Amino acid sequence: MLPALAHIGNWIFDLDNTLYPAKADLFGLIDVKMGEFIQGLLGCDADEAKRVQKRYFLEHGTTLSGLMRHHGTDPREFLDYVHDISLDRIAPDPELNGHIRALPGRRLIFTNGDAPYAVRVLEKLGLGDAFEFIHDIHACQYVPKPDPSGYRELCARYDLDPGSSLFFEDMARNLKPAKAIGMMTVWVNNGSEAGHVGAHPDFIDYETHDLAPFLAEILKN
Numbered sequence: 001m002l003p004a005l006a007h008i009g010n011w012i013f014d015l016d017n018t019l020y021p022a023k024a025d026l027f028g029l030i031d032v033k034m035g036e037f038i039q040g041l042l043g044c045d046a047d048e049a050k051r052v053q054k055r056y057f058l059e060h061g062t063t064l065s066g067l068m069r070h071h072g073t074d075p076r077e078f079l080d081y082v083h084d085i086s087l088d089r090i091a092p093d094p095e096l097n098g099h100i101r102a103l104p105g106r107r108l109i110f111t112n113g114d115a116p117y118a119v120r121v122l123e124k125l126g127l128g129d130a131f132e133f134i135h136d137i138h139a140c141q142y143v144p145k146p147d148p149s150g151y152r153e154l155c156a157r158y159d160l161d162p163g164s165s166l167f168f169e170d171m172a173r174n175l176k177p178a179k180a181i182g183m184m185t186v187w188v189n190n191g192s193e194a195g196h197v198g199a200h201p202d203f204i205d206y207e208t209h210d211l212a213p214f215l216a217e218i219l220k221n
Contacts, residue, residue: 001104002218008184009105010165012154014145015118016111017170018211019096019125022191024089026121033082034063041071058194061144062112068142075142083117092126099215100130109134110154110167112144133158145174151181168211173198179205186214 013019016026031053038049056066067073100107108131111118115136122128139157140150155162162182169175170192175185179202186206189195208214 005166005184005218007164008166010108010160011100011103011105012108012110012160012165012167012178012183013100013131014111014167014169014171014174014188015109015113015121017190017192017195018168018188019121019127020090020093022170022193022195026085026087026089027193029085029089030082033085037078037081038063038067041067041073058197061146062137064137065142065144075137079114079117079137083113083120087120087124090121090124092124093212094126096212096215097126097130099212099219100127102219103215105164106158106160107131108154108158108160109136110145110150111135112137112140114138145169145171146177148177148180151177151183155181170195172196172200172204176200176203179203 034053035046035049038052039046042052053063056063060066060069064075064078067078068075109118111134113136115134115138118134118136122131135154137144140153143149154160165183166186167175167178167183168186168188170188170190172187172195175187176198179185184205185203186208187199187204188211189207190209
């Protein structure tokens with residue numbers, strides 16, 4: 001183990017575009033479903049739905065958060081609809097999966113998605129039994145990353161010491177609250193839309209474009 005990470009006992013991973021490549025573009029499929037949902041909700045055309053979707057994502061952390069705040073959208077109805085997509089674009093990565101399973105201590109998921117969708121993705125990736133729990137948007141009371149409340153709830157609910165935790169995330173801005181409570185951080189900078197927004201070395205300890213070789217490197221030291 002890399003000496004600088006020898007104290008880590010909690011390995012916390014974001015899900016989408018972190019445990020699989022951003023180029024798989026599952027969000028492209030989810031975007032289509034979001035657009036359909038917003039068009040039905042607001043009675044607008046596709047172009048306006050796209051503008052609403054992206055504005056809420058940037059201003060509120062997730063499109064759902066914006067829809068809930070401004071339109072009273074039922075979160076479960078929304079999440080069930082937009083996550084009803086094919087997962088044929090992703091597949092197991094044996095090298096990455098082996099490294100994840102080799103990490104000593106607890107392995108956890110912290111996602112702005114919901115647990116049913118996360119379970120489907122993990123199963124498709126061959127990681128269905130690799131994580132102790134999934135801390136999802138329901139557990140965060142629909143307040144998404146990077147709001148600090150979800151990080152505090154994560155630690156309290158699962159008795160995690162932030163000082164013994166390493167957080168992997170493709171959205172750089174979502175690392176700032178993790179660092180603020182004492183976690184170490186890894187930015188998985190693999191091409192996610194808006195992944196670079198807010199990136200700053202003050203709260204990014206490590207940066208990688210490819211998670212598998214990064215894990216291999218820290219495990220072999």
